[in-house]
Amino acid sequence: MFGIGFPELLLILAIALMVIGPRRLPDIARALGRAMAEFRRATDEFKQTINEETRASEIRDQILSGGNLKAPGSSDDTMPDFDPYQQAQSRQESETAETAKAETDQPAPADEAKSADPTASTATDDQERKEEPDV
Template sequence: MFNIGFPELVTILVVALLVLGPEKLPEVGRAMARLVVEFRRATEELKRELGVDELEEAREEIRSLADPLKEPSAKEEKEDASPQGSPSATP
């Protein structure tokens, strides 16, 4: 999800323990867990409301709107610069 490995997770937990202290850390952990559960619940509800098909259509629309914004690759630029006629058709 966030691409966090084990060393990073341990570092975050140690820093949280130092900042919050051992008394507050379990409370903060429970609050974070509740927040994640509520977020997942809301996401699932939104998916059910919209329907999977509508969600996929929205994603495709966003992708199609983003395509004109991307810069052409070197291959595309080379194709644009090539002559339109075939080489055998010229005398």
């Protein structure tokens, strides 16, 4: 707390007990606790206000200088060079792309059936027959 150890705390309590008395000591301790809590709240609020003003000042300076805007609290130094989630996602995307490419390289089942049956007529064969004159 304030560099006060257990022996010092006992000494302070003993002196307070002698000066204040056993009847009023609990009431004074409660009041002191409430005052400390209020003081903490006030200092936390003050710190928060100072931080908000500092961020607003930084953003104002960036806008006036025409620089790139960044989210408050973010900087390029805090970004890790290695991001395992990003690496896993890019690996998955590349595997998906390779699988899709392999599937498009294989002929469709309908194309295989047409090439296997030489007597099957295709649309281009029908077109060629129409263009040839009957003899």
